[in-house]
Amino acid sequence: MILSLLAGGILGIAAGAASAFYAAGIIGSGASFGDQIDVNSWKSDWTIGSAAANPWTRARVARHGLLALTKDEAVYFTTATDSDGARLKDDCTYEVSGGEMPGLWWSVTLYDGESYLPRNKDNALSFDKTKAAASGAPDAWSFVIAADGPETGNWVSSKAGGAFDLTLRIYKPDLALIEDPEGVLPAPTVKRLACKGAAS
Amino acid sequence: MKAFLTGLAAFVATFLIAHFVVLNALPGKIMSTVRGKMMDTGIAPHSWTMSARITPETQSVVRPSPDLAYAICLIDLSDGPVEITVPSWPEYGSLSIFEADTNNVYAGSLDARAEGTPGTRRVVVAMKGQDISGAAGAETVTVKKPEALALVRRLAPTQASYEAAAALIPASSCAPL
Numbered sequence: 001m002i003l004s005l006l007a008g009g010i011l012g013i014a015a016g017a018a019s020a021f022y023a024a025g026i027i028g029s030g031a032s033f034g035d036q037i038d039v040n041s042w043k044s045d046w047t048i049g050s051a052a053a054n055p056w057t058r059a060r061v062a063r064h065g066l067l068a069l070t071k072d073e074a075v076y077f078t079t080a081t082d083s084d085g086a087r088l089k090d091d092c093t094y095e096v097s098g099g100e101m102p103g104l105w106w107s108v109t110l111y112d113g114e115s116y117l118p119r120n121k122d123n124a125l126s127f128d129k130t131k132a133a134a135s136g137a138p139d140a141w142s143f144v145i146a147a148d149g150p151e152t153g154n155w156v157s158s159k160a161g162g163a164f165d166l167t168l169r170i171y172k173p174d175l176a177l178i179e180d181p182e183g184v185l186p187a188p189t190v191k192r193l194a195c196k197g198a199a200s
Numbered sequence: 201m202k203a204f205l206t207g208l209a210a211f212v213a214t215f216l217i218a219h220f221v222v223l224n225a226l227p228g229k230i231m232s233t234v235r236g237k238m239m240d241t242g243i244a245p246h247s248w249t250m251s252a253r254i255t256p257e258t259q260s261v262v263r264p265s266p267d268l269a270y271a272i273c274l275i276d277l278s279d280g281p282v283e284i285t286v287p288s289w290p291e292y293g294s295l296s297i298f299e300a301d302t303n304n305v306y307a308g309s310l311d312a313r314a315e316g317t318p319g320t321r322r323v324v325v326a327m328k329g330q331d332i333s334g335a336a337g338a339e340t341v342t343v344k345k346p347e348a349l350a351l352v353r354r355l356a357p358t359q360a361s362y363e364a365a366a367a368l369i370p371a372s373s374c375a376p377l
Contacts, residue, residue, distance in 0.1 A: 004203040008210030015211070016218025023219075024226050049304035055223045062227035062302045065263050066234065067351055073294055073307040104311075105292045105355060107267050115262040117255070125256075125266040130357055167263060171292050171355075172311075 024059035040187040041085070042077035042168060046178070064115040075103075075173045077185070080165040082192040088165060090118075090147050090158040092195035096127070096166070097142035098188035104172035105129050108188065110145065112161050122157035124149055144193075166190070227302040234261060235274060235347065245274040246282060248352075248372045253362045269356035269365035273374035275348040281326035281377040283338065284350055287368050288312040288319055291355040295321055300345040308339065310354065324377055325350070334377050350374060 022028045036045040047053040048061055049070040061068050068076060080088055088094070096108060107128035112118045117125055131154055132141035143154035147161075158164055168188065170177065177184045237260070243249045251270040252258040264270070275282050275297075286295045293310030309317045324335035328342055352372070354365040 001203055001206055004207035005210045008207035009214045012211040012214030012216075013218040016215040016220075017222045019215070020219045020222035020226065023223060026226070049302075051303050051305075053303075055220065058302060059223050059226045062230040063262070066230060066261055066302065067296075067298060067349075068304065069294070069296055069307055070304045073296070073304075107265060109263075109265060109267075111263055117259055117264065117266065119256045121256075123255075125254075128267050128357065130267075169265060171294075172309075172314075 020059070023056050025063045037077075037181045039077065039182050039185045040083070040189075041081050042079045042185070042187045044075060044077045044181065046071045046075075046181075048076060071173065071178055074169055074171045075177065075181075077168040077170075077187075078165050079168075079190065080163070082190045084192060086192060087163055088145075088158075088190070089163050089195075090161040091197070093144060093146040093193045095142055095144055095191045095193055096156075096188050097140070097191070099141070099186045100139045101129070101168075101170050101186070102174040102177040102184050103170035106168065106170045108143075108156070108166055108168050110156050110158060110161055110164050110166055113163050118157070118159060118161035118164065120157055120159040120161075122149060122159055124155050124157040127154055127156055145190075228300055231298070231300055231302050231349075232347070235349070238272070238274060243272065243274060245276045246375050248273050248369050248374050250366045250369050253359065265353075267355060267357040269354045269362045271352040271354075271365070271369060271372065273350040275325055275350060275374070277325065277327050277330065277343070277346040277348065279376060281324050281330050281332050281335065283335070283373070283375060283377045284321075284323045284325065285373045286310060286321050286352055287371050288317050288321070289354045289365070289368075291361075293352070293354040295323065296351050296353070297323070297325055297341050297343070298349045298351065299343045300347040305343060306339075306341040310352065320371075323350075326377075332377070 049068040109126040127143040132138045145156050147159040149155040254264045254266040289310045295308045297306040322338040324338045325341045326332050356362045356365045
């Protein structure tokens with residue numbers, strides 16, 4: 001009886017700790033800050049950064065989005081899949097397109113599986129409102145994600161990104177977005193163009 | 201059978217306890233580790249330190265935005281409240297305060313274009329019960345533990361705008377009240 005108690009207790013502690021590490025994203029799958037909000041696979045959670053966050057969200061944000069602001073100041077949407085639901089990876093090229101975002105300023109940044117900027121020297125880390133405006137089409141912008149950049153055009157480098165994800169930040173989001181994210185967010189489209197080794 | 205059920209009950213009970221104890225401890229542990237690493241790099245409490253312009257080589261915290269210029273002040277309220285002053289910025293900017301458990305308990309605009317943004321934002325950070333009588337005219341933020349962190353974000357996607365943000369550090373303060 002005592003042996004059973006002891007064995008169960010030790011196994012329980014080990015499994016409980018391991019499951020907490022998994023839930024926080026310290027071991028296992030990469031970033032996912034919550035699925036409270038899902039707009040065409042761009043996921044967010046309005047409790048990010050706040051005392052209202054549940055323990056799983058708080059731990060995951062600490063691991064994959066430390067120092068995140070609350071929704072009144074900034075909202076964060078993350079996607080790890082293209083528009084067909086396939087995992088984003090650095091041996092494929094993608095076109096990301098969208099329109100005007102409901103907030104003061106926005107950006108789309110690529111992060112690797114550890115939630116860091118991919119270790120490359122391409123100096124092509126993000127696409128933002130400034131670049132959309134400079135492209136002459138702030139309401140209908142697009143950029144390419146590829147490991148090797150195009151000679152012209154807007155580009156975010158995925159070199160050394162592995163299985164990556166994209167974070168859309170919207171600073172000073174419109175109240176309408178907070179109240180109805182699914183109805184208001186013009187979620188950017190992530191279209192897979194080609195993959196290495198695949199027939200084009 | 202009885203022994204199996206006893207073991208199973210012990211497993212379930214300790215699983216739940218361990219899961220939530222570890223889960224609740226992780227944010228504070230991660231924050232503390234990051235704080236320790238910052239101090240190891242020479243960042244002292246109660247002074248504004250400009251982060252290097254964000255690149256894959258300079259990033260020190262997960263998911264940094266390469267379009268922002270960051271400045272950080274490590275706060276220690278063990279000896280009393282801390283006063284922060286930060287100048288505004290012509291583009292998007294914010295001053296934010298984080299508790300030891302990672303909660304963002306304050307965010308104030310530094311965007312000079314936004315209505316109500318002062319030329320210099322003044323915030324006093326304190327723990328409950330600390331004397332903030334010297335905080336008259338300042339915004340006050342209450343945190344639960346002595347360790348806290350203040351962070352400035354300024355939209356600065358170019359080297360020139362990053363340098364302009366860095367030039368505001370001498371005009372910023374983070375010191376005991």
